Amino acid sequence: MHAKTNTAALTPLALKDAPALIETVFPAQKVSFEAQKERMSGRAQTLTGLGSFWKGRKPLILVRAIVLASLLPPTENPEADLALFEKLMAFDDESLARRALAANAFSVAKLQELIPIPEPERYFGARSWRRDITDDEKLVFYRQALATLASYEAKASIGKRPEEVDEEWLYAPAWSELNRHYAHLGINAHSFSELVEQLGILRYGRRPRVGDTFSGGGSIPFEAARLGCDTYASDLNPIACMLTWGAFNVIGTSAENRSYINEQQTKVAQAVDTEITELGIEHDEHGNRAKAYLYCLEARCPETGWLVPMAPSWIISRFKGVIAVLVPNHKERRFDIKIRSNASAEEIETAESGTVQGESLVYTIDGKVYRTSIRTIRGDYRLAAGETGNKLRPWRKEDFIPKEDDIYQERLYCIHWITKESLNKPRLNTFFAAPTDEDFKREQRVEKIVAENLKKWQELGLTPDMLIEAGYNTTQPIRERGWTHWHHLFNARQIQMLQCILRHGHTTNTWLSSLGILNLQSKLCAWHNDGRKGGLQNVFSSQALNTLYNWGSRGLVDLIDYIQLDTKLSPVRQSLNLTTTPAESLTENSDLWITDPPYADAVNYHEITEFFIAWLRKNPPEPFDKWVWDSRRALAIKGSGEEFRHSMVAAYKAMANHMPDNGMQCVMFTHQNTGVWSDLIGIFWAAGLQVVAAWYIATETTSELKKGGYVQGTVILMLKKRPAGERTGFKQRLLPAVRQEVVRQIESMLHLNDTVKAHHGEPVFNDSDLQMAGYAAALKVLTAYTHIGGEDVTTFALRPRTRGEVTVVDEMVQQAAETASNLLVPEALSTDTWAKLTGIERFMLRMLDMETTGAAKLDNYQNFAKAFHVEDYARVMGDMRPNHARLKRVSEYSSRDLTDSTEIGPTRLGRLIIALQQLSKDTEPQVIVDQMRNEMTDFLEARSVMVDMLAFIEQKSLDSETRSAAEVLGARLKNLRFGE
Structure with a gap:
């Protein structure tokens, strides 16, 4: 550790009125890549061990970038500013080499393959480095090897993430450069805590304080505290507050305190294990122990009267060839379930189709197939108001298993056992068997x-007795199963185990560990049959309360690590002030507010976390007992429209009122609804805030649970207090001002791109960054005003919208997008040609240009389709998966895609696609040209544009046949003599 710097040498408030680096430069592309790398690391992420069910956490690397870039000042040399910032983020080449070395990314054989190494015996043994070779010596070769990789992504992907590398060693080269760069300010730092404190004194006269009033999983205050900021966090939801508390007090605590926590949680785990073992409910007579129990629903078919087990598939483990086989029991008019191991491929294929197929119950008796609608079995009916109901019995508070005459019964059909011999060994030997x-x-x-014991446990707060309140997510278990109380989502084994854990561990740490356990232990945990052994999914694999036909219950063996809070240790440098205060009731001050607020299509956390609240609300330990143990649905900011805008204005006005005049706010939102843009601007207007910058970060990752057109980007908006005083603007004057500011912003960024690209081969900003900067430039102009066209902006922001209304804000934002997009002329096209293209033509050529760089994010297509006024971009898309988006190839267009009734059909590019298809079918080039001349009334004017587009396609197309055809057709059009 370095000695504390003498901050007396600094001039307090010397940076009071200075802009922040994030207002001018920000390496959005590299932050995007690192954010996705963090996301893809799964449980290796620092905070997910506490609660992977909380999906809304923003990546820690993104939070770190925002905090640092909001504190650092720019100089007159933006390239040097950016280079230094990348060093502090460990994005520069030296840091990448260190990150790669920390990961042992190159074997000695690979190093010698990549670069020439004279006298290799001096450094290497037979297969590894010699023991006397230091890290500094290894780094020499790692730097050279990394230089052979073409892109930042290639270099960063092979190394560890910055937070996984020893901080003192990783950032050692950065501090001397930082101190030189900011010598004029008196900065002399050798660690982040020193740097942050010194920057805070220069800006605010003290160590900076970062606040978050929508703290969720706690990533924002946690990362700010790791950097050395004082922090404040609040959230209405007590589960979110628990996760934030745990981030600081379990993951961020000292090694000594963590040792004590581990010791106490181990005692809880041992006590629970002893009780369950003594009860004899998880061991069989041979001493084997259950790892998991598999259950399914059963329902009586009204056609045959048979009781039929229900499951979409009867495969238990595809890898091991384990299936469940239904054997008709004619005497009892039900099915026995046999478990078969080492099943043949044919048997596995048969088992793939379960008794639940779509909305039907399907089963076979004596060769005859019966099919009955599940709606019929459930007794669905339609009410007068258009709502639906069914004949499921509403379960009562004392229920925890079905009654004998209930429509749905529950049945144990398989047990996953751990053999007695392998218990307590690193490698478990398991098998599946019918009960x-x-x-x-x-x-x-x-x-x-x-x-x-249920009534007593409910009175003691060890088991829920809380009603399920109907809502967007919470109505589902009521409607589909008849469950009315939260404990109905758990079977007897799960209730017994969960109360046992809470009873033996009435501490904050056990309450915290119970969150992860609850996510793993309910009737909403699906059994998946892929992988080496099969296994159970979490309740919140998706952010919903999806009922299941078959599910699993874990044995204690599978939950021990969660009781013991087996999570990372990553100490924070500062403490946390945590409250459950609504955002609009804020009383605390912060210099920098960083928030990820609810918006339009947000997850209904206030509803689904009642799943946890029901278990923990009655008897929480200190300090949780001081919180409000309710989802407070009425206070939660949710949805969109009038209520959303009013709630958000109150929240952001409170934050604006509780920050200094030179404070900043960062608002992050993942936008699926483009209408939210206008809402947000109105909100910031009414809150007295002005947008000063916007950046676009790719933060989200795709999964099999996210099918369709999910947007994967996060917009980072930076805001400051609007200058005092009245300022009136009028539409006819604002439009040119917006255009001028967008041009200024984009051109300055393009200039920096060119400068950096000349030195390092890669630009700083991609098209999405530049487009977002265009939005920001417009919003910067707009949000500086207090009146637009004589109307007070607060009144304007909060007045109800009429359906289909296009406001002045909508017009300005749209014009900003168009202006920005028009400036983004692909390098291989002339400006003159670009100016003559239609919106759909610009969209297709711009996206074709992006595809050559490997870009495949669907949100890029969505953003540019909106900017170019493309009505139906899906019509020209060949793939719309979130991470694999692409345009149609020339050969993929059908004739109906290219008619005059489509957007692309009547255009010059549409005609070229038809021509290229004809060429690929061996039509003579001259015949095609003659057809075009006869069919196109503007052929003479269009020819030069088409020649330019064909040259572009020849250069950019990823299809070799299309490139060749474009070359032939382009040459024929270019050399055409009209006198012939």
């Missing part, structure tokens, strides 16, 4: 324990 009579007796023993 025996003894297993069913153990199941009955658990049900008897719960039946005798």
Whole structure:
């Protein structure tokens, strides 16, 4: 550790009125890549161990970039500013080499393959480095090897993430350069905590304070505190507050305190294990222990009267060839379920189709297939008001298993066992088996324990007694299963185990660990049959409360690590002030507010976290007992429209009122609804804030659970207090001002791109960054005014919208997008040609240009389609998966895609696509040219534009046949003599 710097040498408030670096430069592309790298690291992410169910956390690397860039000042040399900032983020080449070395990214064989190494025996043994070779010596070769990789992504992907590398070693080269760069300010720092404190004194006269009033999973205050900022966090939701508390007090605590926590949680785990073992409910008579229990619903078919087990698939483990086989039991008019291992490929294929197929129950008896609608079994009916109901019995508070005459019954059909011999060994030996009579007796023993104790456990707060309140997500279990109380989402085994954990560990840490356990232990945990052994998914694999036909329950063996809070340790440098205050009731001050607020299509956390609140609300330990243990649905900011705008204005006005005049706000939002742009501007207007910058970061990752057109980008808006005084603007004057500011912003960024690209081969900003900067430039102009066209902006922002209304804000934002996009002329096209193209033509050529760089994010296509006024961009898309988006290839267009009734059909580019298709079918070039001349009334004027477009396609197309055809057709059009 370095000695604390003498901050007396600094001039307090010397940067009071200075802009922040993030207002001028920000390496958005590199931050995007690092954010996705962090996302893709799964449980290796620092905070996910506390609660992977909280999906809305922003990546820590993004938060770090925002905090640092908001504190650092720019100089007159933006290229040097950017280079230094990238060093502080570990994005520069030296840091990348260190990150790669920390990951042992190159074997000695690979190094010698990539670069010439004289006297290799001096450095290497047979297969590895010699022991006397230092890291500094290794770095020499790593720097050379990394220089052979073409892109930042290639270099960064092979190394560790910055937070995984020893901080003192990783950033050692940065401090001397930083101190030289800011010598005029008196900065002399050798660690982030020193740098942050010194910057805080220069800007605010003290160490800076970062606040977040929508703290969620806690990533914003946590990362700010790791950097050395004082922090404040609040959230209405007590579960969010628990996660934020845990980030600081479990992951961010000292090694000594963490050792104590581990010791206490181990005692809880041992006590629970002892009780369950003594009850004899998880071990069989041979000493094997259950890893998981598999259950399914059963329903009586009205056609045959048979009781039929329900599951979409009867494959248990595809890898091991384990399936469940239904054997008709004619005497009892039900099915016995046998578990078969080492099933043949044919048997596995048969088991793939379960008894639940779509909305039908499908089963076979004696070769005859029966199919009955599940709606019929459930007794669905339609009410007068257009709502639906069914004949499911509403479960009562004392229920935890179905009644004998309920439509749906529940059945244990398979147990995943750990052999006695492999218990307590690193590698478990497991097998699947159908439950025996003894297993069913153990199941009955658990049900008897719960039946005798449920009322008492509910009174003590060890088991929920809370009603499920109907809502967007919470109506589903009521409607689909008849469950009315939260404990109905758990079976007897799960209730018994969960109360046991809470009873033996009435501490903050056990309450915290219970969040992860609840996410793993309910009737909403689906069994997946892929992978080496199969396994159970989490409740919140998707942010919903999806009921299941078959599910699993974990044995204690599978939950021990969660009781023991087996998470990372990453100490924070400062403490946290945490409250459950609504954002609009804020009383705390911060210099920098960083928020990721709810918006348009936000997850309904206030509803789905009642799943956790129901278990923990009655008897929480200190300090959780001081919080409001309710989702406070009425206070939650949600949805869109009038209520959303009013709530957001109150929240952001409160934050503006609780920051200094030179303070800043950062608002992050992942936009799926483009209408939210206008809403947000109105909100900031009414809150007295002015947009000063916007950046676009790719933060989200795709998964099999995210099918369709999910936007994956986060917009970072930077705001300051609007200068005092009245300022009136009129539309006819604002439009030119917006255009001028957009041009100024884009041209300055393009200039920096060219400068950096000349030195390093890669630009700083991509098209999405530049387009977002165009939005920001417009918003910067607009939000500086207090009146637009004589109307007070607060009144304007909050007045109700009429359907289809296009406001002045909508017009300005749209014009900004168009102005920015028009400036982004692809390098291989002339400005003159670009000016003559239609919106759909610009869209297709711009996206073709982006595809050559490997860009495949669907949100890029969405953003540019909007900017170029493309009505139906999906019509020209060949793939619309979030991370694999692309345009149609020339060969993929059908004749109906290119008619005059489509956007692309009547255009010059549409005609060229037809021509290129004809060439690929061996039509003579001259015949094609003659057809074009006869069919196109503007052929003479269009020829030069088409020649330019064909040259572009020849250079950019990813299809070799199209490139060749474009070359032939372009040459024929270019050399055409009209006198012939």
